[in-house]
Amino acid sequence: MQSDRILLAHGSGGTMMRDLINDVFMTGFSDDILMRMDDAASLDFPGSRLAFSTDTYVVNPLFFPGADIGRLAVCGTVNDVATSGAKPLYLSVGFVLEEGFPVEDLRRILVSMRDAAAEAGVRIVTGDTKVVEKGHGDGCYINTAGVGVLAEGLDLSGSNCQAGDVVLLSGTLGDHGIAVISTREGLTFSTDIESDAAPLGALIAAVLAVAPDTRCFRDPTRGGLASTLNELAGASGVCITIDETLVPVREQVRGACEMLGYDVFQVANEGKMVTVVPASQAEAALAAMRDAPYGEDAAIIGEVAESPAGRVYVQTAFGATRIMDMLVGEQLPRIC
Amino acid sequence: MQSDRILLAHGSGGTMMRDLINDVFMTGFSDDILMRMDDAASLDFPGSRLAFSTDTYVVNPLFFPGADIGRLAVCGTVNDVATSGAKPLYLSVGFVLEEGFPVEDLRRILVSMRDAAAEAGVRIVTGDTKVVEKGHGDGCYINTAGVGVLAEGLDLSGSNCQAGDVVLLSGTLGDHGIAVISTREGLTFSTDIESDAAPLGALIAAVLAVAPDTRCFRDPTRGGLASTLNELAGASGVCITIDETLVPVREQVRGACEMLGYDVFQVANEGKMVTVVPASQAEAALAAMRDAPYGEDAAIIGEVAESPAGRVYVQTAFGATRIMDMLVGEQLPRIC
Numbered sequence: 001m002q003s004d005r006i007l008l009a010h011g012s013g014g015t016m017m018r019d020l021i022n023d024v025f026m027t028g029f030s031d032d033i034l035m036r037m038d039d040a041a042s043l044d045f046p047g048s049r050l051a052f053s054t055d056t057y058v059v060n061p062l063f064f065p066g067a068d069i070g071r072l073a074v075c076g077t078v079n080d081v082a083t084s085g086a087k088p089l090y091l092s093v094g095f096v097l098e099e100g101f102p103v104e105d106l107r108r109i110l111v112s113m114r115d116a117a118a119e120a121g122v123r124i125v126t127g128d129t130k131v132v133e134k135g136h137g138d139g140c141y142i143n144t145a146g147v148g149v150l151a152e153g154l155d156l157s158g159s160n161c162q163a164g165d166v167v168l169l170s171g172t173l174g175d176h177g178i179a180v181i182s183t184r185e186g187l188t189f190s191t192d193i194e195s196d197a198a199p200l201g202a203l204i205a206a207v208l209a210v211a212p213d214t215r216c217f218r219d220p221t222r223g224g225l226a227s228t229l230n231e232l233a234g235a236s237g238v239c240i241t242i243d244e245t246l247v248p249v250r251e252q253v254r255g256a257c258e259m260l261g262y263d264v265f266q267v268a269n270e271g272k273m274v275t276v277v278p279a280s281q282a283e284a285a286l287a288a289m290r291d292a293p294y295g296e297d298a299a300i301i302g303e304v305a306e307s308p309a310g311r312v313y314v315q316t317a318f319g320a321t322r323i324m325d326m327l328v329g330e331q332l333p334r335i336c
Numbered sequence: 337m338q339s340d341r342i343l344l345a346h347g348s349g350g351t352m353m354r355d356l357i358n359d360v361f362m363t364g365f366s367d368d369i370l371m372r373m374d375d376a377a378s379l380d381f382p383g384s385r386l387a388f389s390t391d392t393y394v395v396n397p398l399f400f401p402g403a404d405i406g407r408l409a410v411c412g413t414v415n416d417v418a419t420s421g422a423k424p425l426y427l428s429v430g431f432v433l434e435e436g437f438p439v440e441d442l443r444r445i446l447v448s449m450r451d452a453a454a455e456a457g458v459r460i461v462t463g464d465t466k467v468v469e470k471g472h473g474d475g476c477y478i479n480t481a482g483v484g485v486l487a488e489g490l491d492l493s494g495s496n497c498q499a500g501d502v503v504l505l506s507g508t509l510g511d512h513g514i515a516v517i518s519t520r521e522g523l524t525f526s527t528d529i530e531s532d533a534a535p536l537g538a539l540i541a542a543v544l545a546v547a548p549d550t551r552c553f554r555d556p557t558r559g560g561l562a563s564t565l566n567e568l569a570g571a572s573g574v575c576i577t578i579d580e581t582l583v584p585v586r587e588q589v590r591g592a593c594e595m596l597g598y599d600v601f602q603v604a605n606e607g608k609m610v611t612v613v614p615a616s617q618a619e620a621a622l623a624a625m626r627d628a629p630y631g632e633d634a635a636i637i638g639e640v641a642e643s644p645a646g647r648v649y650v651q652t653a654f655g656a657t658r659i660m661d662m663l664v665g666e667q668l669p670r671i672c
Contacts, residue, residue: 007666008666008669009664009665009666011558011666011669012558012559012663012665012666012667012669013557013558013559013560013563013604013663014559014563014602014662014663014664014665014666014667015662015663015664016664016665016666017558017559018567018662036493036494036495037494037567037571038419038420038492038493038494038552039389039415039416039419039420039554039555040387040388040389040416040417040418040419040420040422040482040484041387041388041389042385042386042387042420042422042486042491043385043386043387043388044384044385045381045383045384045385045386046384047381048380048381048382049378049379049380049381050378050379050381050386050483051376051377051378051379052376052377052379052426052428052461052462052483053375053376053377053428053462054428054429054430054462054463054464054479054481055430055464056430056431056432056464056466056479057466058432058466058468079375080375080376081376082376083374083375083376084374084375084376084377084378086376086378090388092388092389092390092481093390094390094391094392094479094481095392096392096394096432096477125388126388126389126390127390128390128391128392130392130393130394130477130670131669132394132474132669132670133669133670135471136472136473136474137472137473137474137477138468138472138473141432141466141477143390143392143430143479143481145390145428145430145479145481146376147386147388147483148376150378155378156374157372157374158372158373158374159372216374218375219375221349222347222348222349222353223348223349223350223353224349227349227350227354231354231373235373266350268349326350326351326354327348327349327350327351328345328350328351328352329345329348329350329352330343330344330345330347330348330350330352331348331350333344333347333348333467333468333469334468334469
């Protein structure tokens with residue numbers, strides 16, 4: 001690289017873009033399919049059904065305790081693919097870089113992506129880079145799309161939940177959102193709170209192995225647990241009730257939420273999974289989650305009833321019941 | 337929709353995002369897989385090999401003669417997938433919207449995407465929307481990723497070209513780049529020049545049907561024909577020579593390039609395909625291209641020799657030979 005900053009010419013399709021791809025991206029990812037440099041990756045696909053998902057990541061700041069935009073961009077899409085019950089296999093990655101962005105920061109992000117992909121067992125096989133003028137974009141936006149192979153007959157969906165089912169959560173709430181907002185605002189309690197960004201494919205596979213009638217998985221990212229549960233209640237036409245005392249939340253996160261006026265149920269997570277299973281398979285699913293990577297704090301947090309359809313309730317520590325609303329307006333912009 | 341402009345809350349994961357998805361995206365695309373609203377789309381996949389590609393589109397302006405960012409985002413990725421010889425099946429789409437972006441413009445872009453997807457025979461099955469603060473982003477960026485099914489045994493690659501092969505181009509050069517730059521700069525000759533953005537899957541399939549030993553397809557987008565041919569010459573370790581008099585270019589585009597000081601070989605195209613075939617199959621490939629949609633101006637433009645490896649030459653109208661260089665630096669930022 002002849003420049004330590006991204007220039008408009010790095011997005012030109014000419015020699016400087018070729019050099020950026022060779023020196024930075026190919027060195028960073030070093031996958032032999034990617035290195036063929038064809039316009040599309042040609043890939044083996046071992047099944048007759050696939051899962052396909054995408055997310056763009058615009059988190060601000062790019063680096064924060066526990067993770068960065070690169071780890072987030074791999075884990076987030078891997079988890080979305082995995083929620084279908086599929087085994088994630090391949091990722092695409094598209095960068096929008098702002099003129100002037102430090103090449104060292106890009107290299108650091110690529111290392112994060114490579115490590116997260118290795119941990120998740122997926123390959124980054126195709127990519128694209130665009131450069132926009134200084135003052136547009138914001139350093140680095142990343143889109144990833146993911147493809148996974150889906151077992152025959154598996155049909156997980158947010159619309160499958162039934163009265164009598166049990167709701168599980170794979171660990172503590174709020175860590176990612178509070179880690180990012182603390183860093184952005186320069187708050188001092190940030191030192192103890194780290195993003196939970198993690199790939200959850202192995203945890204999902206472990207649950208499916210012992211709870212074959214699992215209704216669905218959903219990762220409570222933007223909008224937090226409240227959005228996830230309201231979406232499930234709406235899609236399935238059921239009522240979900242959560243026992244607040246059963247929901248794992250770190251002390252520091254609870255404190256930060258109180259101080260900042262956030263509802264922890266509405267704060268984003270990037271390494272947690274919600275799953276709904278029949279009551280008869282709930283204990284097995286819980287045990288499998290707790291044994292799986294990133295599942296040690298898993299808990300049964302609630303149950304599904306018939307009515308009122310589309311509603312989510314919280315039973316509080318004081319025995320009262322309140323509605324768990326979806327976020328109205330904006331709480332934490334650019335959280336993922 | 338309660339607002340006619342995009343607000344930060346439309347990216348929150350809360351109720352306003354849900355309303356945006358329901359009112360604008362679902363209405364715009366209306367695909368029953370997309371409307372299941374699960375985090376990943378579950379899809380039938382009729383083969384054992386797949387092609388996978390992605391591009392992010394940051395074109396400025398968003399609307400220009402002949403197309404817009406939406407048509408571009410569908411056609412560009414469909415064409416990248418199709419270059420492998422695959423039949424494109426599914427697209428993901430990720431939006432980065434700037435706070436304040438008019439919802440009417442978004443709806444117009446979605447109509448373009450829906451129409452282009454229908455023309456290309458692909459389904460938009462999964463998506464994501466992020467919103468960034470006013471002054472970041474630039475109205476609307478779109479990432480698409482595409483999945484196609486690849487026939488057993490097909491192995492097209494830019495590294496397959498051999499001495500004696502023939503180079504074909506599916507139509508006129510430079511239309512897209514000149515249409516966009518004319519609109520951006522408010523130049524008056526823009527009235528006659530329209531972007532060529534078009535899906536080329538049918539054209540590729542038609543060529544493959546009659547030229548089974550086709551070496552590769554490549555769409556000459558950013559960096560134009562010059563980047564494409566230099567990439568092929570480099571990947572295959574061959575020399576490519578083009579006869580300038582055989583390359584189709586519209587009179588208005590040629591004039592605009594002369595006026596603006598652009599080399600038409602370096603200007604972006606979004607509805608053209610370069611293909612390299614064995615000499616024995618060149619006439620059949622040409623005839624198939626000319627009969628296919630968007631191929632009526634197809635031409636044989638050059639040939640492949642052994643050495644000097646990695647070089648691309650142009651024979652000019654005056655009988656001289658010059659090197660066709662890749663673009664150095666930046667010519668037309670934000671062209672796609």
